[in-house]
Amino acid sequence: MSTSQTGSTDSTGGSGRGEGAGPAAEDAELLEIALEAARRAGALLRDGRPADLGVAATKTSPIDVVTEMDIAAEKLITSYIGRLRPDDGFLGEEGASSEGTSGVRWVIDPLDGTVNYLYGLPSWAVSIAAERDGVTVAGVVEAPMRGETYQAVLGGGAFVNGRPAHCRPAPDFSHALVATGFGYLAERRAAQAEVVRVVLPKVRDIRRAGSAAIDLADIGCGRLDAYYERGLNPWDLAAGALFAREAGVLTGGRPGQPASGELVVAAPPGLFEPLQELLDGLGAWHD
Structure with a gap:
C-alpha cells in the first residue's frame, strides 16, 4: 500500500477511553x-x-x-x-x-x-x-x-x-506555487539551495514562510500548491500533515516511503507525483 495518504483514510486502531466508547x-x-x-x-x-x-x-x-x-x-x-x-x-x-x-x-x-x-x-x-x-x-x-x-x-x-478546508486542484507543474524551508546548518542550506536552483525555473514561484506547520496548513486551505522540505522532526509535521491530508493533499517522502526527516513532500494528486520524482532525482533527501 502506498505510504502517501489522503483525507479519506478511515480511523483504525486503539480502544476508546470509557466503557462503550470507540x-x-x-x-x-x-x-x-x-x-x-x-x-x-x-x-x-x-x-x-x-x-x-x-x-x-x-x-x-x-x-x-x-x-x-x-x-x-x-x-x-x-x-x-x-x-x-x-x-x-x-x-x-x-x-x-x-x-x-x-x-x-x-x-x-x-x-x-x-x-x-x-x-x-x-x-x-x-x-x-x-x-x-x-x-x-x-x-x-x-x-x-x-x-x-x-x-x-x-x-x-x-x-x-x-x-x-480543501486543497486546490493540481495545476500544471509550471504554474505550481511551491513552499519550502531550509535547515540551520550551512552545509545543509547549501545543498538545499542547489535543489531550489533547479526547481525554481520549473514552477510558478517559491515561498519560504518559516513554519512547516503553517505551510502544510496553507496547502490544505488552497493557499499553496505544494510543499517540500528536508530535516523536519515529527513535531514539525504531525498535526499539519494530518490537516493537509484531510483536505485532500498527498504526503510522503522519497517514492514509496512516508514523510520523514529525510524528506517531506506534500501536494494534491497529479502534482505530488512529478514533484516527488523531481526532488528524489535531485537528491533533496540528502545533504
Whole structure:
C-alpha cells in the first residue's frame, strides 16, 4: 500500500477511553483537548512576547527569551493534557518524552517558527497532534497572529476556524506555487539551495514562510500548491500533515516511503507525483 495518504483514510486502531466508547469518540475527545491546549499556549506566547524582543532591549538575549517562552508553552500543554489523560505519552520539541500506557501519544511543537516569533513576523504556530498506536488521529495548528485554528480528525475532514478546508486542484507543474524551508546548518542550506536552483525555473514561484506547520496548513486551505522540505522532526509535521491530508493533499517522502526527516513532500494528486520524482532525482533527501 502506498505510504502517501489522503483525507479519506478511515480511523483504525486503539480502544476508546470509557466503557462503550470507540476510536471515533475518543478521537473527537482528543481533538477537543488539543484545541484547548493549543489555544492556551497560543495566548501565552502571543501575550507574553515582549514588544521590544527583536531589538534586544532586555537584560537577557532575545534568543533566551524565546527559549523561555518555548519551554513555558510546552510545559503548559503537557500539564493540561496530563491532568486530563495521565496515562498518555508525550513527544515534544523542548524535551517532553514519555511512553505512556494508553496507546496514545501527544506530539507537540509549542512554537513552530521561532525565528519568525523572534522577529515579530506573524507566521508562527502551536502544533499539537495525537497519535494512537503510531497513527496520527487528531491534530491542531493554532496560529494566533493569523487568528486561525486548523484542525482535523482522521477520516473527519479538515477545518479552519470551523469552516471546511480543501486543497486546490493540481495545476500544471509550471504554474505550481511551491513552499519550502531550509535547515540551520550551512552545509545543509547549501545543498538545499542547489535543489531550489533547479526547481525554481520549473514552477510558478517559491515561498519560504518559516513554519512547516503553517505551510502544510496553507496547502490544505488552497493557499499553496505544494510543499517540500528536508530535516523536519515529527513535531514539525504531525498535526499539519494530518490537516493537509484531510483536505485532500498527498504526503510522503522519497517514492514509496512516508514523510520523514529525510524528506517531506506534500501536494494534491497529479502534482505530488512529478514533484516527488523531481526532488528524489535531485537528491533533496540528502545533504
